[in-house]
Amino acid sequence: MTRRLSAAAALLLAAALLVALALALPHPAAAQPEERARHSPCTGIYTGAARGVFWCSVVAQHDAGSGLTTFRVDTDGDIQLDGDALEVVPGTLLLAGPPKVGLVRSGDAPVKAAWSTLRTGVPPTEADYAAARGAAKVSPDQGEVTLDLARIEAGPKGGEVQAYTVHGTFSARLPPLPGGRGVGEVRITVRF
Secondary structure (H helix, E strand, O other): OOOOOOHHHHHHHHHHHHHHHHHHOOOHHHHHHHHHHHHOOOEEEEEEOOOEEEEEEEEEEEEOOOOEEEEEEEEOOOOOOOEOOOEEEEEEEEEEOOOOOEEEEOOOOOEEEEEEEEEOOOOOOOOOEEEEEOOOOOOOOEOEEEEEEEEEEEEEEEOOEEEEEEEEEEEEEEOEOOOOOOOOOEEEEEEO
16 A cells, blocks of 8 residues: 655655755865865964964075075965964064075074064054064064974076975964063964
């Protein structure tokens, strides 16, 4: 004996199945940040007195004219997945000579300047936490910036400037700036 469902009952059953399926499947919007973090070529975190996550890009280039290599981590797109900072400037290093595989710290001789800042306060505060060596506006030197290059690949060259694709880690220890509102320290870690 076969029974026929009425059109309304069939529609109700189909809607219930769609709702159950929608609840069982992961939501693409909710999973997107975690997937982006897993597959991003450059992801950074900051921990300590302020916590959060940011996406980034890396610029590495050597200027044969000046003899300096610029290594810079820039925030990319949405600065934070989650976090306390209003602004993150992950860091820049100016190094004497071409880039080399290995570890360099902001206090090492080849480092001409290094800085990293994080702002949690409202304007006109420029930064609450900073690490700097030889940088304008921050004196005396404070904190520490570290760059550990695991792989370097030469990229396009434009005149005297040679670009590089680099892989490794960048980190900074940022104490609060004197006279600022920061308390404790912030550590920034970037993998690229």
